[in-house]
Amino acid sequence: MDPWQHFARPAPAQLPAVSYLEKDPEMTASFNALKGALTSAPCLGLPDYHLPFHLYVTENGTTCTGVLAQEHGSGYRPVAFYSKVLPVVVQGMPACLRAVAACSIMIRDCEKITCRNSP
Structure with a gap:
């Protein structure tokens, strides 16, 4: 399940029914939660080529996403976010x-x- 799906679910439920969106409390709360989640995401850090890189990848059948991270303090700091549509041949695998x-x-x-870096 897409992690943002539970935030955005109330709006598409109304789309086929009306030609305009009526704001209700559930949609407002969902929008504010989504806005808060997007604006509180961690900032990207500059890569330190003296530290190893960690790549986290996920796919959902049609797209793949990845986060390139490095150790920073007690956790990992994202260096880059990637998202691509999988080729049609790969989607059928x-x-x-x-x-x-x-x-x-x-x-x-x-x-x-x-840069194919491996410390």
Whole structure:
């Protein structure tokens, strides 16, 4: 399930029914929660080429997303966010092969920042 789906669910429920949106308390609360989540996201840090990079990848069947991060204090700080539409051939693959293909796509994109760096 897409992590933002529960924030955006009230609005699309009204779209087919009316030609305009009527603001109700549920939609207002959902919008404010989504706005708060988007504005409180961590800032991207500058890459430190003396530290190892960590790549986190996920795919949902049609798209793949990745976060390139580095250790920062007691946690990880994002250095880059990536999102791509999977090729049609990859979309038809079993889930295990889709995951491998998504990782491959994200690794190719991350090489622009990591410069194939391995400390």
